[in-house]
Amino acid sequence: MSEGTSQPDSPFELAADATAGSAINRVPISEAVRAASPEELQLLMALRNGSEAAFVSLVEQYHRALLRMALVFVPSKAVAEEVVQETWMGVLQGLSRFEGRSSLKTWIFRILTNCAKTRAQREGRSVPFSSLAAYYDEGEESGEPAVEPERFTAPDWERPGHWISFPRNWDDIPEERLLSQETLSAISMAIDALPPNQREVITLRDIEGWTSEEICRFLGISEVNSRVLLHRARSRVRKALEKYFEEV
Amino acid sequence: MVKKNSNQDVLTCQEVVELVTDYLENALLPRTETLFEEHVAGCPGCTNNLRQVQKTIEMLRTLTQEPIFPETKEELLEIFREWKQAS
Numbered sequence: 189m190s191e192g193t194s195q196p197d198s199p200f201e202l203a204a205d206a207t208a209g210s211a212i213n214r215v216p217i218s219e220a221v222r223a224a225s226p227e228e229l230q231l232l233m234a235l236r237n238g239s240e241a242a243f244v245s246l247v248e249q250y251h252r253a254l255l256r257m258a259l260v261f262v263p264s265k266a267v268a269e270e271v272v273q274e275t276w277m278g279v280l281q282g283l284s285r286f287e288g289r290s291s292l293k294t295w296i297f298r299i300l301t302n303c304a305k306t307r308a309q310r311e312g313r314s315v316p317f318s319s320l321a322a323y324y325d326e327g328e329e330s331g332e333p334a335v336e337p338e339r340f341t342a343p344d345w346e347r348p349g350h351w352i353s354f355p356r357n358w359d360d361i362p363e364e365r366l367l368s369q370e371t372l373s374a375i376s377m378a379i380d381a382l383p384p385n386q387r388e389v390i391t392l393r394d395i396e397g398w399t400s401e402e403i404c405r406f407l408g409i410s411e412v413n414s415r416v417l418l419h420r421a422r423s424r425v426r427k428a429l430e431k432y433f434e435e436v
Numbered sequence: 437m438v439k440k441n442s443n444q445d446v447l448t449c450q451e452v453v454e455l456v457t458d459y460l461e462n463a464l465l466p467r468t469e470t471l472f473e474e475h476v477a478g479c480p481g482c483t484n485n486l487r488q489v490q491k492t493i494e495m496l497r498t499l500t501q502e503p504i505f506p507e508t509k510e511e512l513l514e515i516f517r518e519w520k521q522a523s
C-alpha cells in the first residue's frame with residue numbers, strides 16, 4: 189500500500205499535473221479529498237476544449253442532484269430548474285478560472301448553492317443562510333426516534349425497549365419490485381418531505397455518495413451533526429418505504 | 437434520549453435502532469460496536485431493521501440513475517454551444 193514518502197508539499201495543481209497520471213498516487217490523502225480527481229481533471233480538459241460529450245457526461249452525473257439541492261432553498265421545481273440552468277451557465281463561464289484546488293464536484297455544488305441562495309432571497313424566502321451552522325444545530329433538538337416508540341415494550345415492562353413485533357424482512361421483496369419506478373417515486377416523495385437540512389445531507393451522502401468529510405467541509409458542520417441529520421433522514425425514508433410496502 | 441456509550445453490558449432494541457447510522461458510518465466506539473453486533477446477531481427484529489436501512493440506502497443510490505428529460509438536456513446543450521461560440 190505504501191508508495192514511499194516522497195510526497196509533494198504543495199497541493200495538487202492542475203496546471204502542472206493535468207496529464208501526469210502517475211503523479212496522482214502521490215497526492216496525500218487529505219489533499220485527495222480536496223483536490224480535483226484525475227477523472228475530473230480529464231473531464232475539465234475536455235470541457236475546455238469544447239467537448240460536448242464531456243459536458244453531457246457532467247450533466248448526467250450531477251443534474252439530478254443539483255435539482256434536489258436547489259429545492260432545499262427554492263420553493264418550486266420550476267424555480268429549481270431555472271437555478272440549475274443558471275448554475276450550468278456559471279460553471280461554463282467559470283471553467284477558465286477553475287484551478288482544481290477543490291474538487292470539480294464541490295465547485296459545481298458551491299455555484300449551485302450561491303445561485304439558489306441568491307434566487308431564494310429574491311423570492312423573499314427567509315432561510316437563515318447567514319448562519320448555516322446555527323441552522324443545522326436546530327435540527328438536533330427535535331429528537332425524533334428512528335422507529336416509533338410504541339413498537340417497543342414500554343419502560344415498565346420486565347424487558348423494556350424490545351420489539352413487540354419484528355419489522356418485515358425486505359429480502360422477501362423481489363428485486364424488480366424494490367427497484368420499480370413506483371418505489372423510486374415513493375423514495376423521491378419521502379425525500380421531498382424531509383426538512384431542508386436533512387434533505388441536503390441525505391442527498392449528498394446516500395444519493396451522490398459523498399464522503400462524510402466532504403459533506404462536513406462543504407456544509408460547514410461537524411461530523412456528529414451531519415450523522416444526526418443523516419440518521420433522521422434515513423429513518424424517515426425507511427419509515428416511508430415500510431409504509432409503502434405495507435400498502436401494496 | 438438513548439444513551440450511546442454508557443457502561444451497559446447490553447443494548448435494547450430501541451437503543452440499537454438509534455445506533456444504526458453511526459454503525460454503518462463506522463462511527464461507533466469499539467465497545468459499542470461490539471455490543472451492537474452482538475445484539476443484532478441474536479435479534480431477528482434488529483437484523484431486519486438494519487437490513488431495511490441498508491436496502492433503503494441501496495435504493496437511494498439508484499436515484500442517481502434516473503434519466504434526465506431529453507428537453508432539459510437539449511436546452512443545456514444549447515447553452516453549451518452558445519458558450520463555446522462565445523469563448
